[in-house]
Amino acid sequence: MESSFNLKGKIAIVTGATRGIGWSCAKVLAKNGMTVIINGVSDNNMLNQRVDELKELYGVESEGYLFDVSDSNAVKDCYNNIFKKYKRLDVLVNNAGIMIDALIPMISNEMLDKILDVNIKGAIYNLQYASRLMGRNKSGSIINISSIIGRFGNEGQTVYSASKAALIGITMSAAKELAPQNIRVNAVAPGIIQTDLIKNYAADKTMKLRDSIKMKRIGTPEDISNTVLFLSSSLSEYVTGQVIGVDGGMLI
Amino acid sequence: MSNLDKLHAAFVEALDVDPSGITDSYSYGDDKWDSVAHMALVVSIEAQFDIMMETDDVIDLSSVGKAKEILAKYGIIV
Numbered sequence: 141m142e143s144s145f146n147l148k149g150k151i152a153i154v155t156g157a158t159r160g161i162g163w164s165c166a167k168v169l170a171k172n173g174m175t176v177i178i179n180g181v182s183d184n185n186m187l188n189q190r191v192d193e194l195k196e197l198y199g200v201e202s203e204g205y206l207f208d209v210s211d212s213n214a215v216k217d218c219y220n221n222i223f224k225k226y227k228r229l230d231v232l233v234n235n236a237g238i239m240i241d242a243l244i245p246m247i248s249n250e251m252l253d254k255i256l257d258v259n260i261k262g263a264i265y266n267l268q269y270a271s272r273l274m275g276r277n278k279s280g281s282i283i284n285i286s287s288i289i290g291r292f293g294n295e296g297q298t299v300y301s302a303s304k305a306a307l308i309g310i311t312m313s314a315a316k317e318l319a320p321q322n323i324r325v326n327a328v329a330p331g332i333i334q335t336d337l338i339k340n341y342a343a344d345k346t347m348k349l350r351d352s353i354k355m356k357r358i359g360t361p362e363d364i365s366n367t368v369l370f371l372s373s374s375l376s377e378y379v380t381g382q383v384i385g386v387d388g389g390m391l392i
Numbered sequence: 393m394s395n396l397d398k399l400h401a402a403f404v405e406a407l408d409v410d411p412s413g414i415t416d417s418y419s420y421g422d423d424k425w426d427s428v429a430h431m432a433l434v435v436s437i438e439a440q441f442d443i444m445m446e447t448d449d450v451i452d453l454s455s456v457g458k459a460k461e462i463l464a465k466y467g468i469i470v
Contacts, residue, residue: 216446223444268447275435320428321435 145373148173151226152372153218155179155209155266156236158186160335161285164361165233165368166190170198172369177203177222179236209236209262219269229273231372234263235285237303241296252299259303263310267325271318280323283371284311285364288331288387304329308383315381324380326371331387333359354389363388395470398440399459406436416457441468 152169156162157178170176176194180187187204194202205221207214222229237259240251263284274280289297290304308327315325332338332349338358341349350358367386370376385391393401403414407424420430434450437443441463445453449462460470 212447220444269444271431272435272438272444272450275431276439317428317431321432 143172145172145369145375147230147373149175150230151175151177151222151228152231152233153177153179153222153229153266153270154233154235155262156181157233158183158190161330161333161361161364162233162235163190164365165235166194166202167197168362168365168369169231169233169372170194170200170202172373173198173200174231174372175201175226177205177218179205179207179209179218181206181208181236208258209266210257212261212265215262215265215269219273223273228277229270230277230280232266232270232274232280232282233285233368233372234266234282234307236262237285239297239300242299243296244298247299255299255303256306259300260306260310263307267310267314271314271321271323274323275318275321278322280321281372281376282314282318282323282325283368284308284325284327285368286311286327286329286383288329288385288390291329291383291385292391311383312381319380324371324376326376326380327383328364328367328371329383329385329387330364331359331385331390333361333364335361352390353387354392357388359386359388395441395463395468399437399456399463399470402436402440403433403456406433414456416460417455419455420453437463441466443468 152174154162154166157166158180166176166178178190184206187206191202191204205218238255240255284307286307287304289301290308293301311325311327318325364386367384400411400414403409404411407429409424443466453459463470
């Protein structure tokens with residue numbers, strides 16, 4: 141049966157895709173027939189392994205690009221390669237990001253630059269090149285992975301929350317600017333999700349987190365990637381400029 | 393189609409301007425070439441010539457004459 145998501149044969153890029161939410165997004169898009177280009181930053185072996193997994197599991201084409209999203213030249217090279225090979229792009233999942241916690245007095249300039257460079261500049265670089273490729277077909281979907289922390293803050297996460305709030309602003313502005321090109325821009329704001337980012341939390345902290353969630357469970361990467369699938373697909377073709385919280389009712 | 397025809401076609405498609413108005417001096421800020429249309433123009437030029445421009449060139453694209461200079465950097469003589 142033909143999938144109602146209408147993604148077969150289309151091209152996606154997912155940044156920060158070797159683990160956690162990014163990897164889950166890459167898998168769900170590949171599962172629905174997309175060619176998926178994945179990006180990682182440090183582990184080339186892992187990146188290649190992920191590419192092989194996508195090909196073997198889902199029978200789709202896949203490529204891996206190792207680069208730091210805050211390196212504008214590297215981002216440009218990646219999109220140039222996509223342009224040369226595929227001549228189009230349909231979906232960008234701006235997922236690459238770093239989280240470093242620090243109370244306000246402990247925020248170093250180096251930390252500030254690093255988080256803002258990766259989480260904000262990296263997202264904008266990808267947005268710039270992706271939107272130009274999408275503009276050729278007057279169609280595309282850009283999904284920025286923000287965070288519940290970007291909407292409501294958290295102690296010890298002033299810089300991280302600033303970067304994730306910025307992604308919401310980017311989403312709103314880009315949605316307005318790109319709508320005439322029929323390019324949609326939305327954000328997903330995950331709540332507490334079971335990824336490497338939180339795996340080292342102490343058991344009592346994890347329990348407190350879980351108790352703060354109305355649905356009484358910590359989210360999974362698949363909870364996020366299913367929302368990304370919806371936003372990637374034609375099922376959401378009239379949805380743009382939205383921030384969708386996927387947090388188990390943490391804040392209702 | 394000559395490269396000049398392609399360039400004119402890109403402007404006509406993106407900005408919906410009369411081809412007779414597309415002279416070298418036609419510039420950003422002139423009739424119909426505003427900030428929103430700029431994006432469409434960049435996409436249209438890239439599609440016509442099958443190139444992907446550097447961000448600096450997108451920013452520098454300020455007139456038809458400048459577009460010709462930029463295209464020359466990509467080996468396209470208009």
